[in-house]
Amino acid sequence: MVSPSEALLAILEDVLGDIQKPVSLHEPHFAGQEWLYVKDCLDTGWVSSVGSYVDLFEAQLAKSCGVPHAVLTVNGTAALHIALMLAGVKAGEEVLLPALTFIATANAVFYCNAVPHFVDCEQKTFGMDAQKLAAYLAEVGVKKEGGLYNRKTGQRIAAIVPVHIFGHPVDMDALETVAQDFGLPLVSDAAEALGSLYKESPVTSHGLLSVLSFNGNKIVTTGGGGAILTHDPDLARQAKHLTTTAKVPHRWAFDHDKIGYNYRMPNLNAAFGCAQLEQLGGFLVAKRALAERYEAAFAGSSHFEFFKEPEFAVSNYWLNALLLKDGMDRESVLKGVHEAGYLCRPAWTLMHELPMYKDCPRMDLSVSENLESRILNLPSSAKLGMGINA
């Protein structure tokens, strides 16, 4: 009898071939103009937060993301912090976000002195379940002057923050309807979803604001970095102002008109980003090829179900994911593959199960709890889809 861990190893070996171990979950790939652009920064002396690559990367990114405005930040967490402020989130208010997400989503809410309010997800997307959210808000929400209030806590509910888990778009139209019905702004955490399409347009072009991450584990990296994306020129202007210490432009005077942040991406990192973004098309092709190989290999598995993009999306397949069959011992599977040098990983611990967020308001999270116990991410670097086995 073949154990689940042995079965998984056989498929990994089949899909990835003879490959150097350990195999990371997601490694960056530098095969473009990174070198040339960084050298240009050095030669011109422009390495810090003002420089031509910051402007260039913003312009190219905006175009790629289907929005007129992009504002670069030091990372995705900083981008979400500012996006939430711009969406009007105030101290003490509540922000709806999935329990199944990376910690940064909840932390950004905390940085606004606001309170995370956890929402369940659906198996189809791993993201927010719009229908379940609508039913919940109808029960728990009270519309008053000034907005929607939580009947139980008395606090205003300020925004909805869907997260496109592992790069797979949530059903944005369904969430837009909920957002409109309850008068809430939609701020989309697209940290993992650069290049993903929702109904043929970039998922980053939906919602009032969306944010990206360019951390080292993302499809495009700047070492560390992020961006705020929006259609609204005034929000973009405010984002730039707030991320550059709210300094009032002047030839020499140092005046600041509000409390701002030192959140701007350095030109050095933006130069890197320009080179990486030029390769995005190739990365997407390679990652899709890898996902298709995984899909075919897991098609007949009695232990694992390969997660396929929702029908309304073309996903970037940032991280390929399996669902283990209910009741399977995830830890022993993880142990088995790690020992063989495949650095697979589970989903994040759910937010309401962490000590600092355990008392936050939340709806029934039974789908998230089930999924969290069954998700397993597979090695997903673009180069694995290019047949580069170094």
Added chain:
Amino acid sequence: MVSPSEALLAILEDVLGDIQKPVSLHEPHFAGQEWLYVKDCLDTGWVSSVGSYVDLFEAQLAKSCGVPHAVLTVNGTAALHIALMLAGVKAGEEVLLPALTFIATANAVFYCNAVPHFVDCEQKTFGMDAQKLAAYLAEVGVKKEGGLYNRKTGQRIAAIVPVHIFGHPVDMDALETVAQDFGLPLVSDAAEALGSLYKESPVTSHGLLSVLSFNGNKIVTTGGGGAILTHDPDLARQAKHLTTTAKVPHRWAFDHDKIGYNYRMPNLNAAFGCAQLEQLGGFLVAKRALAERYEAAFAGSSHFEFFKEPEFAVSNYWLNALLLKDGMDRESVLKGVHEAGYLCRPAWTLMHELPMYKDCPRMDLSVSENLESRILNLPSSAKLGMGINA
């Protein structure tokens, strides 16, 4: 009759020679291994927040700064935010800092939900006046269980944050005495003071914690970056934990035991930092040579007094500074030199004169107010002291 602006221009031309305009206030200089180390990041694929250059830069920096522990951050603001948290600053409490400083010092206090409490400075160092502070705390402070309280506001006073303005060390021994007398921790904002000595030891080796900035305008740059320095291994461990989302180390699980921050410096930027730090000795020599040329040139001036390092310090002379004679029209001097291509600048607008900090508690700030109206910073790049006029 020669106007002050004409007199200043004549001296700038004399000291800086035939130089390409505009002349920046402070430009970085890349003449070391920047290239080689960044290339190594690209070749190895390690560009993000884990990597060998992060460890290496931390070790070299700690050695250079006279402390056993350095923790790299995305910038100096983030470093100060975490240092204040580690010093025990809590929401609603007050933090003593100079009114004459860059906005980041006050903002970092705000990020702790604490309140800036502004202190006057002395002409000798441009930094905190320890004697005046002691007299003020004797008047306004009340010692109770739990610490020192502000008699007027009822809030606890949590820390003293001296700033080494333009790289010139404040009188740390005098401040240490005040800190001990009133039971307050000393967190030193050394953003501008890398390489400066206080009584023969690095100024960064004094106080409970100190912080650095590696912004593009600093003596050593990483594009954007900062560091937390301390003698205390437990504080260093906490600093590393808090700046890396408070993730609990594990081979695959994603657990976080408190609310942390995404504040870690990427390896790409740390590689740059290693190369820059190797050149620090040369930068210091060049900057001192430039300061000496300025000092000699301004010796006979009837309009301007060149600011010289305090007698207990060997300053890095990050930014050379003049004091205009009382009553001189600073704006017309700035206009004159800017039009001629020398990008001199005034000191920062004092913190209590900015709209968001105007209602914060403060002592008499008459020395700061006088100095702010008279300070003028001169072009100070290291390369100007190396005779590089490109």
